[in-house]
Amino acid sequence: MKAVVLTKFGTSDKAFDIQERPIPKAKAGEVCIKVEAFGLNFADVMARQGLYNDCPPLPTVLGYEVVGHIHEIGTGVEGLEVGQRVTGFTRFGGYAEYVTTVATGVALIPDDMDVGVAAAIPTQYGTAYFCAEEMVNMHEGDHVLIQAAAGGVGTALVQMAKNRGCIVYGTAGSDKKLEYLREQGVDHPINYNTSDFEEYVKKHRGDAGIDVAFDSIGGQSVKKARRLLTKGGGRIVCYGAASRSTKKIQLFADIKLLLGFGLIKPIPMLMNSQAFIGVNMLRVGDHRPNSLKRCLVNVVKQVNEGKLNPTVGGRFSVDEIAKAHDFLGGRKSIGKVVVTW
Ligand SMILES: NC(=O)c1ccc[n+]([C@@H]2O[C@H](COP(=O)([O-])OP(=O)(O)OC[C@H]3O[C@@H](n4cnc5c(N)ncnc54)[C@H](OP(=O)(O)O)[C@@H]3O)[C@@H](O)[C@H]2O)c1
The missing domain is CATH 3.40.50.720 (NAD(P)-binding Rossmann-like Domain)
Structure with missing residues (x-):
């Protein structure tokens, strides 16, 4: 599979390299998702600039959320099936064609939900919901x-x-x-x-x-x-x-x-x-995963009901990753910025 790898801190044009990586295996309690699109978050910009304490050592793959279909299910996971469309949190690794994440961090979404809207749900709407x-x-x-x-x-x-x-x-x-x-x-x-x-x-x-x-x-x-x-x-x-x-x-x-x-x-x-x-939210996920799940489920429900309406302010393809980072980091974006494979 292809992954967008952060190879060095600095400007967006020099920071990323698209590389081949093995498809990850879903461990117990996890699912592997085939990624349609991943969302950008401001923390990604800070990580790229070398200003984010929680960023893993380089080279690393950033990405806090993806939208896609379940590709594989690990042992002990109930209520999910291969092929279902989901949006979900990722603990880094989201800038890739496949990613594994905890099953509690994903939520089912309708096939016709806009990919940018779905990408806004986990981190940005999830954080807002937790705060508010x-x-x-x-x-x-x-x-x-x-x-x-x-x-x-x-x-x-x-x-x-x-x-x-x-x-x-x-x-x-x-x-x-x-x-x-x-x-x-x-x-x-x-x-x-x-x-x-x-x-x-x-x-x-x-x-x-x-x-x-x-x-x-x-x-x-x-x-x-x-x-x-x-x-x-x-x-x-x-x-x-x-x-x-x-x-x-x-x-x-x-x-x-x-x-x-x-x-x-x-x-x-x-x-x-x-x-x-x-x-x-990383500490919330570490210590109160049920709270994170509750936020995700409630946001999906309210988006489905039309009570919350994420705005998609920027859509980019994966080869435009530097442009997408500059759009968000340069304070030009409104609402969500999404990158599709
Ligand atoms: N604690 C958590 O767990 C958590 C989770 C998610 C997000 N966050 C934080 O929430 C904030 C919003 O995240 P987001 O992904 O939704 O990003 P965003 O708000 O879509 O983009 C960042 C915005 O911050 C404003 N800004 C103010 N000062 C800035 C500066 N010096 N440089 C760049 N931008 C500046 C800009 O808006 P104006 O041009 O209008 O000023 C910019 O558009 C970020 O600070 C992010 O780190 C925290």
Whole structure:
């Protein structure tokens, strides 16, 4: 089989090589999937840049999710059959024609589901669902701040917040993305390159603040959002550090990012009834696989019911992998970026 191998960290044009590899065998509790398409995630961009701690040593095959058909079933797996169409999480290895993964990490999907929509489900919608439904509750009338709202996870969070009847403040980096956010029903689209989101929210909310904030930027962005949290139940969910990605000098950038977050002081948080919540889906998969499965199943159900509608912002073929990475890493993408074999 062919696999897109990350052979060196750096720019996308020099980082990847398409190589022949043996088809993996499904072990006990696993399935092997023949891959139609794999999704790109921002973590892949950070891994390619050598900035992702969980990335295996090189050479390695990236990829957190695939869409395809079950090719082989390992021992002990029940309820799945060869030939069924699935979308599923992969713990790396997804940029390949075949990949094995735990059977609990896949969900059946209809034959006519768009491949890009299906690719958006495991990681981006799964992460959003875990953040929005398992780690916090959103209620009708809540004021919710979502950073990088036009991205993959961002779009999912917007749809989940709007489904709950929340008032959404969504940030993005261009006017084109702001237009998209309006179409998605975002009540307050904010271009954070031209206006300060903290000032914007303060102007509209005064001291009332934000009930829930979702942050994938890290550093200063978190410090500012924490200042906006309402007293008496304000929560911030931090699940990424995209601002780290473009900085060249690693140590300086790491220190700047760390200091940017500000000090988390438990006593004032206790006194003000506020919460800081961190999310890393790899740890969720390691320690609470049932929770991961629940997120996947519920997202598939809501996509099938039309309650969630992933946007596919970029479709590439596998020989355009560098272009696909630059599209996502260069902040041009909206919604999901998918790569087909
Ligand atoms: N914790 C977890 O388990 C987990 C799981 C999935 C994803 N994530 C995180 O969630 C975030 C979103 O992931 P995604 O795959 O859906 O990506 P995405 O949001 O589709 O793309 C990343 C977006 O981040 C914004 N951004 C802000 N600062 C940036 C910078 N310095 N460089 C590049 N982009 C920057 C850009 O939007 P604007 O141009 O609009 O600013 C860009 O389009 C990422 O930070 C990712 O690492 C975490």
